[in-house]
Amino acid sequence: xxxxxxxxxxxxxxxxxxxxxxxxxxxxxxxxxxxxxxxxxx
Numbered sequence: 930x931x932x933x934x935x936x937x938x939x940x941x942x943x944x945x946x947x948x949x950x951x952x953x954x955x956x957x958x959x960x961x962x963x964x965x966x967x968x969x970x971x
Contacts, residue, residue: 932968933958 933947936957943962948955 935965
């Protein structure tokens with residue numbers, strides 16, 4: 930998977946807006962919270 934920075938969390942819809950760190954430009958992407966997991970030690 931790719932690493933991303935969490936920009937916004939919408940708890941009512943269970944959605945997370947992220948920005949992919951490996952992308953050439955920042956593009957906010959909204960995905961369901963089930964598709965995101967925390968990486969420890971980064």
